[in-house]
Amino acid sequence: MHEASIAQSIIKTVLEQAEQQNAVQIKSVEIEIGELTFLNREQVGFWVNLGFKDTIAEKASIHFREMKAVIHCKSCGYQGYLQVQEDPAYHLSLPQFKCPNCSKTDIEIIQGKETVIRRIQIMKP
Amino acid sequence: MKTVQPAEGETFDIELEENLLKENKSLADKNRILLDQNNIHAVDILGSIGSGKTTLTQKLIENLKGQYRTAAIAGDLTTTIDADRIKTAGAEVIQANTGKECHLDANLVKKALNELDLSKLDLLFIENVGNLICPGEFPLGAHQRMVVVSTTEGPYMIVKHPYILMESSVLAINKIDLAKIMEVDLKKLKEEALKIKPNIKVVFTNGRTGEGIPELIQALNLPKK
Numbered sequence: 538m539h540e541a542s543i544a545q546s547i548i549k550t551v552l553e554q555a556e557q558q559n560a561v562q563i564k565s566v567e568i569e570i571g572e573l574t575f576l577n578r579e580q581v582g583f584w585v586n587l588g589f590k591d592t593i594a595e596k597a598s599i600h601f602r603e604m605k606a607v608i609h610c611k612s613c614g615y616q617g618y619l620q621v622q623e624d625p626a627y628h629l630s631l632p633q634f635k636c637p638n639c640s641k642t643d644i645e646i647i648q649g650k651e652t653v654i655r656r657i658q659i660m661k662p
Numbered sequence: 663m664k665t666v667q668p669a670e671g672e673t674f675d676i677e678l679e680e681n682l683l684k685e686n687k688s689l690a691d692k693n694r695i696l697l698d699q700n701n702i703h704a705v706d707i708l709g710s711i712g713s714g715k716t717t718l719t720q721k722l723i724e725n726l727k728g729q730y731r732t733a734a735i736a737g738d739l740t741t742t743i744d745a746d747r748i749k750t751a752g753a754e755v756i757q758a759n760t761g762k763e764c765h766l767d768a769n770l771v772k773k774a775l776n777e778l779d780l781s782k783l784d785l786l787f788i789e790n791v792g793n794l795i796c797p798g799e800f801p802l803g804a805h806q807r808m809v810v811v812s813t814t815e816g817p818y819m820i821v822k823h824p825y826i827l828m829e830s831s832v833l834a835i836n837k838i839d840l841a842k843i844m845e846v847d848l849k850k851l852k853e854e855a856l857k858i859k860p861n862i863k864v865v866f867t868n869g870r871t872g873e874g875i876p877e878l879i880q881a882l883n884l885p886k887k
Contacts, residue, residue, distance in 0.1 A: 539796040546682045575798045631824050634859040642861035654680040
Protein backbone atom coordinates (compact mmCIF):
# COMPACT_ATOMS: atom_id res chain seq x y z
CA MET A 538 0.00 0.00 0.00
CA HIS A 539 2.66 2.49 -0.93
CA GLU A 540 0.05 4.23 -3.10
CA ALA A 541 -1.05 6.17 -0.01
CA SER A 542 2.39 7.70 0.51
CA ILE A 543 2.71 8.65 -3.17
CA ALA A 544 -0.78 10.16 -3.06
CA GLN A 545 0.19 12.17 -0.01
CA SER A 546 3.11 13.72 -1.79
CA ILE A 547 0.93 14.48 -4.82
CA ILE A 548 -1.57 16.26 -2.56
CA LYS A 549 1.14 18.19 -0.74
CA THR A 550 2.98 19.24 -3.89
CA VAL A 551 -0.14 20.35 -5.75
CA LEU A 552 -1.55 22.36 -2.85
CA GLU A 553 1.80 24.01 -2.12
CA GLN A 554 2.33 25.00 -5.74
CA ALA A 555 -1.18 26.36 -6.02
CA GLU A 556 -0.74 28.38 -2.86
CA GLN A 557 2.50 29.88 -4.13
CA GLN A 558 0.59 31.02 -7.22
CA ASN A 559 -2.24 32.49 -5.13
CA ALA A 560 -4.74 30.12 -6.67
CA VAL A 561 -8.33 30.21 -5.51
CA GLN A 562 -9.25 26.98 -7.24
CA ILE A 563 -7.43 24.08 -8.82
CA LYS A 564 -9.16 22.90 -11.97
CA SER A 565 -7.07 19.98 -13.08
CA VAL A 566 -3.99 17.97 -12.27
CA GLU A 567 -2.02 15.89 -14.77
CA ILE A 568 0.02 13.03 -13.42
CA GLU A 569 2.22 10.64 -15.33
CA ILE A 570 2.98 7.26 -13.84
CA GLY A 571 5.96 5.37 -15.19
CA GLU A 572 5.41 1.92 -16.68
CA LEU A 573 8.09 0.53 -14.38
CA THR A 574 6.64 1.86 -11.16
CA PHE A 575 4.72 -0.44 -8.86
CA LEU A 576 1.71 1.82 -8.59
CA ASN A 577 -1.94 1.12 -9.12
CA ARG A 578 -3.40 4.16 -10.81
CA GLU A 579 -6.90 3.72 -9.46
CA GLN A 580 -5.70 3.45 -5.89
CA VAL A 581 -3.54 6.55 -6.25
CA GLY A 582 -6.54 8.39 -7.69
CA PHE A 583 -8.75 7.29 -4.82
CA TRP A 584 -6.33 8.60 -2.19
CA VAL A 585 -5.68 11.84 -4.04
CA ASN A 586 -9.41 12.54 -4.32
CA LEU A 587 -9.79 11.86 -0.64
CA GLY A 588 -6.92 14.21 0.23
CA PHE A 589 -8.28 16.99 -1.96
CA LYS A 590 -11.56 17.03 -0.07
CA ASP A 591 -12.26 20.39 1.64
CA THR A 592 -9.37 22.05 -0.19
CA ILE A 593 -9.28 24.33 -3.24
CA ALA A 594 -8.61 21.18 -5.27
CA GLU A 595 -11.85 19.51 -4.26
CA LYS A 596 -13.36 19.91 -7.74
CA ALA A 597 -10.18 19.30 -9.68
CA SER A 598 -10.23 16.70 -12.40
CA ILE A 599 -7.31 14.36 -12.09
CA HIS A 600 -5.78 12.93 -15.24
CA PHE A 601 -3.40 10.01 -15.23
CA ARG A 602 -1.21 8.99 -18.14
CA GLU A 603 1.23 6.17 -18.44
CA MET A 604 4.84 7.02 -19.16
CA LYS A 605 6.38 4.32 -21.34
CA ALA A 606 9.62 2.75 -20.26
CA VAL A 607 12.60 3.83 -22.33
CA ILE A 608 15.94 2.09 -22.29
CA HIS A 609 19.37 2.84 -23.63
CA CYS A 610 21.59 0.01 -24.84
CA LYS A 611 25.24 0.50 -23.97
CA SER A 612 26.27 -2.04 -26.60
CA CYS A 613 24.57 -0.86 -29.78
CA GLY A 614 23.27 2.54 -28.74
CA TYR A 615 19.59 1.64 -29.20
CA GLN A 616 17.34 4.07 -27.43
CA GLY A 617 13.65 3.34 -27.28
CA TYR A 618 10.89 1.41 -25.67
CA LEU A 619 11.43 -1.65 -23.56
CA GLN A 620 10.15 -4.84 -25.10
CA VAL A 621 7.12 -6.28 -23.34
CA GLN A 622 5.61 -9.59 -24.25
CA GLU A 623 1.84 -9.39 -23.90
CA ASP A 624 -0.49 -12.31 -23.61
CA PRO A 625 -3.98 -10.91 -23.06
CA ALA A 626 -5.42 -14.40 -22.66
CA TYR A 627 -3.62 -14.75 -19.36
CA HIS A 628 -3.47 -11.04 -18.50
CA LEU A 629 0.21 -11.55 -18.81
CA SER A 630 2.65 -8.80 -19.56
CA LEU A 631 6.26 -9.89 -19.35
CA PRO A 632 8.91 -7.22 -19.69
CA GLN A 633 12.22 -8.25 -21.21
CA PHE A 634 15.20 -6.46 -19.80
CA LYS A 635 17.43 -6.73 -22.82
CA CYS A 636 18.02 -4.68 -25.94
CA PRO A 637 15.28 -5.37 -28.52
CA ASN A 638 17.81 -4.53 -31.21
CA CYS A 639 20.95 -6.51 -30.35
CA SER A 640 19.69 -8.68 -27.44
CA LYS A 641 22.56 -7.60 -25.19
CA THR A 642 21.73 -7.07 -21.53
CA ASP A 643 23.90 -4.08 -20.78
CA ILE A 644 20.97 -1.70 -20.75
CA GLU A 645 20.13 1.34 -18.75
CA ILE A 646 16.59 2.41 -17.89
CA ILE A 647 16.31 6.07 -18.69
CA GLN A 648 12.57 6.57 -18.30
CA GLY A 649 9.61 4.85 -16.72
CA LYS A 650 10.55 4.55 -13.07
CA GLU A 651 9.25 7.96 -12.12
CA THR A 652 5.92 9.44 -11.13
CA VAL A 653 5.63 13.01 -12.24
CA ILE A 654 3.12 15.81 -11.80
CA ARG A 655 3.29 17.39 -15.23
CA ARG A 656 0.86 20.26 -14.99
CA ILE A 657 -1.78 21.81 -12.83
CA GLN A 658 -4.43 24.21 -13.98
CA ILE A 659 -5.48 26.85 -11.48
CA MET A 660 -7.76 29.84 -11.21
CA LYS A 661 -6.50 33.06 -9.77
CA PRO A 662 -8.77 35.62 -8.10
CA MET B 663 -29.41 27.56 -14.61
CA LYS B 664 -26.89 30.24 -13.77
CA THR B 665 -23.33 29.37 -14.45
CA VAL B 666 -20.15 31.22 -13.87
CA GLN B 667 -16.99 30.73 -15.84
CA PRO B 668 -13.52 32.19 -15.64
CA ALA B 669 -12.95 35.03 -18.05
CA GLU B 670 -10.11 34.75 -20.52
CA GLY B 671 -6.80 34.85 -18.74
CA GLU B 672 -8.10 33.77 -15.38
CA THR B 673 -7.08 30.15 -15.70
CA PHE B 674 -3.41 29.38 -15.51
CA ASP B 675 -1.43 26.37 -16.53
CA ILE B 676 1.51 25.61 -14.32
CA GLU B 677 4.10 23.26 -15.71
CA LEU B 678 5.63 21.34 -12.87
CA GLU B 679 7.73 18.34 -13.89
CA GLU B 680 7.74 17.44 -10.22
CA ASN B 681 9.10 13.96 -9.66
CA LEU B 682 7.43 12.54 -6.59
CA LEU B 683 10.00 9.93 -5.76
CA LYS B 684 12.94 12.30 -5.94
CA GLU B 685 13.11 12.83 -2.20
CA ASN B 686 13.72 9.15 -1.54
CA LYS B 687 16.08 8.92 -4.51
CA SER B 688 18.22 11.79 -3.28
CA LEU B 689 18.42 10.24 0.21
CA ALA B 690 19.35 6.91 -1.39
CA ASP B 691 22.12 8.65 -3.34
CA LYS B 692 23.42 10.10 -0.07
CA ASN B 693 23.38 6.67 1.56
CA ARG B 694 25.39 5.31 -1.36
CA ILE B 695 27.98 8.07 -0.99
CA LEU B 696 28.29 7.35 2.74
CA LEU B 697 28.72 3.62 2.08
CA ASP B 698 31.30 4.26 -0.63
CA GLN B 699 33.26 6.63 1.59
CA ASN B 700 33.55 3.79 4.09
CA ASN B 701 34.27 1.11 1.47
CA ILE B 702 31.15 -0.82 2.40
CA HIS B 703 29.32 -2.95 -0.13
CA ALA B 704 25.56 -3.10 0.51
CA VAL B 705 23.05 -5.69 -0.69
CA ASP B 706 19.29 -5.04 -0.57
CA ILE B 707 17.42 -8.33 -0.07
CA LEU B 708 13.83 -8.51 -1.31
CA GLY B 709 11.23 -11.23 -1.07
CA SER B 710 7.78 -12.14 0.16
CA ILE B 711 6.93 -12.83 3.76
CA GLY B 712 8.25 -16.26 4.63
CA SER B 713 10.38 -16.68 1.51
CA GLY B 714 13.49 -17.21 3.63
CA LYS B 715 15.23 -13.83 3.54
CA THR B 716 16.30 -13.94 7.17
CA THR B 717 17.52 -17.55 7.05
CA LEU B 718 19.54 -16.87 3.90
CA THR B 719 20.97 -13.70 5.45
CA GLN B 720 21.98 -15.70 8.52
CA LYS B 721 23.63 -18.35 6.37
CA LEU B 722 25.40 -15.78 4.20
CA ILE B 723 26.83 -14.07 7.28
CA GLU B 724 27.99 -17.38 8.76
CA ASN B 725 29.69 -18.38 5.52
CA LEU B 726 31.38 -15.03 5.06
CA LYS B 727 32.68 -14.83 8.61
CA GLY B 728 36.40 -14.12 8.66
CA GLN B 729 36.34 -12.75 5.13
CA TYR B 730 34.23 -9.66 5.60
CA ARG B 731 33.22 -7.59 8.57
CA THR B 732 29.48 -7.79 8.11
CA ALA B 733 26.44 -6.07 9.56
CA ALA B 734 22.78 -6.27 8.73
CA ILE B 735 19.76 -4.02 8.80
CA ALA B 736 16.58 -6.01 9.35
CA GLY B 737 13.46 -4.29 8.08
CA ASP B 738 10.09 -5.19 9.47
CA LEU B 739 6.85 -3.61 10.56
CA THR B 740 7.47 -4.35 14.20
CA THR B 741 9.29 -6.81 16.53
CA THR B 742 12.99 -7.64 16.65
CA ILE B 743 12.51 -11.33 15.73
CA ASP B 744 14.51 -11.09 12.50
CA ALA B 745 17.28 -9.00 14.04
CA ASP B 746 17.61 -11.45 16.92
CA ARG B 747 17.89 -14.36 14.50
CA ILE B 748 20.54 -12.68 12.38
CA LYS B 749 22.46 -11.72 15.50
CA THR B 750 22.98 -15.40 16.29
CA ALA B 751 24.96 -15.64 13.03
CA GLY B 752 27.48 -13.27 14.57
CA ALA B 753 26.92 -9.89 12.98
CA GLU B 754 25.90 -6.55 14.29
CA VAL B 755 22.24 -5.95 13.46
CA ILE B 756 20.04 -2.89 13.47
CA GLN B 757 16.31 -3.49 13.46
CA ALA B 758 14.55 -0.94 11.29
CA ASN B 759 10.86 -0.95 12.13
CA THR B 760 8.58 0.77 9.67
CA GLY B 761 5.48 0.78 11.88
CA LYS B 762 2.85 0.10 9.26
CA GLU B 763 4.75 0.81 6.07
CA CYS B 764 5.22 -2.07 3.68
CA HIS B 765 8.77 -1.22 2.63
CA LEU B 766 12.02 0.23 3.88
CA ASP B 767 12.86 3.65 2.58
CA ALA B 768 16.13 5.51 2.20
CA ASN B 769 15.43 7.68 5.24
CA LEU B 770 15.05 4.70 7.57
CA VAL B 771 18.22 3.14 6.18
CA LYS B 772 20.03 6.42 6.74
CA LYS B 773 18.95 6.34 10.38
CA ALA B 774 20.11 2.74 10.71
CA LEU B 775 23.47 3.62 9.15
CA ASN B 776 23.87 6.29 11.81
CA GLU B 777 23.65 3.57 14.44
CA LEU B 778 26.48 1.50 12.95
CA ASP B 779 30.21 2.03 13.26
CA LEU B 780 30.81 2.21 9.52
CA SER B 781 34.58 2.33 9.83
CA LYS B 782 34.48 -1.25 11.11
CA LEU B 783 32.47 -2.73 8.24
CA ASP B 784 33.04 -4.14 4.76
CA LEU B 785 29.67 -5.61 3.96
CA LEU B 786 26.06 -4.75 4.76
CA PHE B 787 22.96 -6.82 4.15
CA ILE B 788 19.71 -4.89 4.17
CA GLU B 789 16.77 -7.21 4.59
CA ASN B 790 13.72 -5.43 3.29
CA VAL B 791 10.17 -5.81 4.62
CA GLY B 792 8.54 -8.99 3.29
CA ASN B 793 6.80 -7.74 0.17
CA LEU B 794 7.49 -8.14 -3.53
CA ILE B 795 5.83 -4.98 -4.73
CA CYS B 796 6.26 -1.86 -2.66
CA PRO B 797 10.01 -2.09 -1.94
CA GLY B 798 10.62 -2.04 -5.68
CA GLU B 799 9.73 1.63 -5.68
CA PHE B 800 12.19 2.74 -3.04
CA PRO B 801 15.90 2.50 -3.75
CA LEU B 802 17.87 2.48 -0.50
CA GLY B 803 21.36 3.24 -1.75
CA ALA B 804 22.52 -0.38 -1.82
CA HIS B 805 24.93 -1.49 -4.54
CA GLN B 806 22.89 -4.47 -5.61
CA ARG B 807 19.57 -6.18 -5.12
CA MET B 808 18.96 -9.82 -4.49
CA VAL B 809 15.48 -11.31 -4.77
CA VAL B 810 14.36 -14.39 -2.86
CA VAL B 811 11.40 -16.47 -4.01
CA SER B 812 10.59 -19.82 -2.52
CA THR B 813 8.87 -22.91 -3.82
CA THR B 814 6.16 -22.65 -1.16
CA GLU B 815 4.92 -19.50 -2.86
CA GLY B 816 3.83 -21.65 -5.78
CA PRO B 817 4.89 -21.93 -9.40
CA TYR B 818 3.88 -18.47 -10.60
CA MET B 819 5.94 -16.06 -8.50
CA ILE B 820 8.23 -14.97 -11.32
CA VAL B 821 5.62 -14.29 -13.99
CA LYS B 822 3.42 -12.54 -11.46
CA HIS B 823 6.18 -10.24 -10.28
CA PRO B 824 8.41 -9.72 -13.30
CA TYR B 825 9.25 -6.11 -12.53
CA ILE B 826 10.93 -6.90 -9.24
CA LEU B 827 13.72 -8.54 -11.26
CA MET B 828 14.26 -5.28 -13.12
CA GLU B 829 17.18 -4.06 -11.08
CA SER B 830 18.19 -7.24 -9.30
CA SER B 831 21.42 -9.02 -10.06
CA VAL B 832 20.74 -12.27 -8.21
CA LEU B 833 17.66 -14.43 -7.76
CA ALA B 834 17.68 -17.08 -5.05
CA ILE B 835 15.06 -19.77 -5.53
CA ASN B 836 14.76 -21.05 -1.98
CA LYS B 837 13.27 -24.10 -0.25
CA ILE B 838 14.24 -26.36 -3.13
CA ASP B 839 13.73 -29.39 -0.89
CA LEU B 840 9.98 -28.66 -1.00
CA ALA B 841 9.75 -28.22 -4.77
CA LYS B 842 8.39 -31.69 -5.39
CA ILE B 843 5.72 -31.51 -2.68
CA MET B 844 4.71 -28.07 -3.93
CA GLU B 845 4.71 -29.35 -7.53
CA VAL B 846 6.98 -26.52 -8.57
CA ASP B 847 9.19 -27.01 -11.61
CA LEU B 848 12.50 -25.39 -10.63
CA LYS B 849 13.83 -25.42 -14.17
CA LYS B 850 10.76 -23.59 -15.40
CA LEU B 851 11.06 -20.92 -12.70
CA LYS B 852 14.65 -20.33 -13.72
CA GLU B 853 13.77 -20.17 -17.42
CA GLU B 854 11.06 -17.62 -16.74
CA ALA B 855 13.43 -15.43 -14.76
CA LEU B 856 16.04 -15.58 -17.49
CA LYS B 857 13.48 -14.74 -20.13
CA ILE B 858 12.61 -11.55 -18.26
CA LYS B 859 16.15 -10.67 -17.28
CA PRO B 860 18.70 -12.66 -19.26
CA ASN B 861 21.66 -11.55 -17.16
CA ILE B 862 20.24 -12.33 -13.71
CA LYS B 863 22.12 -15.01 -11.81
CA VAL B 864 19.75 -17.70 -10.59
CA VAL B 865 20.79 -19.86 -7.64
CA PHE B 866 18.88 -22.75 -6.05
CA THR B 867 19.10 -22.70 -2.28
CA ASN B 868 17.93 -24.43 0.84
CA GLY B 869 18.34 -21.94 3.64
CA ARG B 870 17.77 -24.57 6.32
CA THR B 871 20.61 -26.85 5.29
CA GLY B 872 22.86 -24.26 3.71
CA GLU B 873 22.70 -25.94 0.32
CA GLY B 874 23.51 -23.47 -2.45
CA ILE B 875 25.00 -20.84 -0.14
CA PRO B 876 28.52 -21.01 -1.64
CA GLU B 877 26.93 -20.66 -5.10
CA LEU B 878 24.88 -17.73 -3.82
CA ILE B 879 28.02 -16.02 -2.54
CA GLN B 880 29.68 -16.58 -5.87
CA ALA B 881 26.66 -15.16 -7.70
CA LEU B 882 26.69 -12.04 -5.52
CA ASN B 883 30.20 -11.41 -6.81
CA LEU B 884 31.13 -9.34 -3.76
CA PRO B 885 34.06 -6.97 -4.15
CA LYS B 886 37.35 -8.64 -3.29
CA LYS B 887 38.94 -7.59 -0.07
